[in-house]
Amino acid sequence: MTRTQWLFFILLSSALVGIGLAMPETQPAAMAKAPDALEDAETGSFEHIPTMTLSVVRVIDDDFAPISDDDVTRMLATAQWMYKDKFGADNVRYADAGVLTIEQFFGTYLNKSSEVYANKNAKRYLVGQDNNFTLHKDSILAFIKQWKVEELTGFFPESERAHYATYDDIYAGIVKQMTEKIAAIGILTSGGKALLRPEKAAFRSFLNWLVALELQDRYDVVLTNTFILYDDISQPSPHSIFGSCKVGGVSHQNTARTALGGRVIMGSTFGMDTDIPLFMETGDKPVARDTRNDVIGAFVIAHELGHAIFKLPDHYDHPPECLMNNSKELNYREGYELLLAHPGPCPRCHPWMEARHHFFEAEFAFSQGQWQPAIDHYNVALKQTPSNVDGYRPRYMAQIVYKMSQAYEHLGQNDLAIKGAQAAVKLYRWDNTYTDWLKTLEARTAPAEQKQN
Numbered sequence: 246m247t248r249t250q251w252l253f254f255i256l257l258s259s260a261l262v263g264i265g266l267a268m269p270e271t272q273p274a275a276m277a278k279a280p281d282a283l284e285d286a287e288t289g290s291f292e293h294i295p296t297m298t299l300s301v302v303r304v305i306d307d308d309f310a311p312i313s314d315d316d317v318t319r320m321l322a323t324a325q326w327m328y329k330d331k332f333g334a335d336n337v338r339y340a341d342a343g344v345l346t347i348e349q350f351f352g353t354y355l356n357k358s359s360e361v362y363a364n365k366n367a368k369r370y371l372v373g374q375d376n377n378f379t380l381h382k383d384s385i386l387a388f389i390k391q392w393k394v395e396e397l398t399g400f401f402p403e404s405e406r407a408h409y410a411t412y413d414d415i416y417a418g419i420v421k422q423m424t425e426k427i428a429a430i431g432i433l434t435s436g437g438k439a440l441l442r443p444e445k446a447a448f449r450s451f452l453n454w455l456v457a458l459e460l461q462d463r464y465d466v467v468l469t470n471t472f473i474l475y476d477d478i479s480q481p482s483p484h485s486i487f488g489s490c491k492v493g494g495v496s497h498q499n500t501a502r503t504a505l506g507g508r509v510i511m512g513s514t515f516g517m518d519t520d521i522p523l524f525m526e527t528g529d530k531p532v533a534r535d536t537r538n539d540v541i542g543a544f545v546i547a548h549e550l551g552h553a554i555f556k557l558p559d560h561y562d563h564p565p566e567c568l569m570n571n572s573k574e575l576n577y578r579e580g581y582e583l584l585l586a587h588p589g590p591c592p593r594c595h596p597w598m599e600a601r602h603h604f605f606e607a608e609f610a611f612s613q614g615q616w617q618p619a620i621d622h623y624n625v626a627l628k629q630t631p632s633n634v635d636g637y638r639p640r641y642m643a644q645i646v647y648k649m650s651q652a653y654e655h656l657g658q659n660d661l662a663i664k665g666a667q668a669a670v671k672l673y674r675w676d677n678t679y680t681d682w683l684k685t686l687e688a689r690t691a692p693a694e695q696k697q698n
């Protein structure tokens with residue numbers, strides 16, 4: 246267990262001691278079952294998942310194939326269909342927010358004096374320079390330890406797999422892979438222009454994309470046609486590094502956007518449009534425009550929605566029906582065809598879906614002022630959420646215990662409300678909402694305690 250994992254374990258334990266043991270005797274029968282038994286049960290329906298209307302913008306790079314109005318309509322219709330087939334919900338709607346040039350998008354949202362930029366810039370792989378990976382070794386190891394060694398070795402050529410028996414071996418393999426791949430990309434051209442030409446390089450950096458996605462406050466879905474280089478040295482995502490160091494899509498945090506619960510997603514058509522063999526997601530045969538749009542809708546947009554809405558992580562060893570499967574053996578077109586051939590939800594994603602079902606039930610009960618059912622559902626979500634989720638897990642846990650704290654306060658159970666607020670602050674101290682809430686609760690109880698003394 247890494248230091249970060251230990252820290253988290255301790256934090257969550259204290260959250261559970263405060264809230265979990267206080268589960269009322271009147272809990273519904275289903276919740277009295279052990280988590281193992283619940284995992285086998287059928288996934289609860291998503292009838293109480295909120296309708297999410299997502300603001301969709303296109304960010305267009307004039308070096309690459311365009312994305313027309315008709316393209317977007319087709320992509321989103323396919324995304325909606327695939328989302329419903331895989332997740333059993335039909336709660337997402339789209340609103341067109343128009344088109345920006347890539348220069349406008351980055352001109353407005355890549356704020357280089359922001360803290361967000363400073364943090365991301367410190368993790369940047371510098372193209373054409375010597376990069377010191379050892380500075381990032383701890384974070385790289387913590388990142389890859391989210392997966393089992395067997396899952397990760399699957400990324401190496403079969404003849405080499407025996408060399409990668411430990412996380413340290415895999416770290417060394419990843420460093421080599423990233424260095425060689427980016428050196429090769431540095432000399433590639435598209436339409437006679439260098440892919441990483443200085444005029445455009447900043448718009449093709451994944452880290453810069455993360456900054457702009459996080460700082461913008463208008464969009465939930467960003468569609469682009471540009472090439473995006475995976476240049477985050479601290480989190481060498483296996484499917485990016487071993488694929489082509491190209492980013493096709495992402496789910497990222499954005500505190501200003503509430504439609505996806507503080508997330509924003511991005512998807513790129515570049516892999517479906519390019520003729521550079523390293524990046525082609527079409528296999529060796531050209532695809533029709535409709536197919537290009539269907540593949541992006543299903544395999545990229547619906548996949549990113551799976552991250553953002555259900556907190557599903559990428560998986561590398563799930564069955565063919567899994568929309569979150571990110572095996573590098575498949576290009577997008579093959580991945581899409583596999584999904585068509587294997588309709589319906591992924592059985593191995595069930596624990597994530599079940600935990601999230603309880604979260605949405607809890608949110609619904611909370612919105613109706615049904616405090617005790619809300620607490621019960623939040624409790625199950627807290628306990629059943631798997632360790633590997635999209636986004637920063639302690640932040641999500643903090644969000645849950647904060648809502649539980651509010652519900653306890655409505656029930657007049659101030660001690661439990663305070664414990665919940667304390668747990669939220671411990672889990673995610675960067676959100677002032679939690680510290681303020683804790684202070685409010687403590688201020689209320691202080692006079693009563695003085696009286697007793």
Ligand SMILES: [Zn+2]
Nearest residue numbers: 548552559571
């Ligand atoms: Zn993914």
Ligand SMILES: [Zn+2]
Nearest residue numbers: 563567591594
């Ligand atoms: Zn799955």
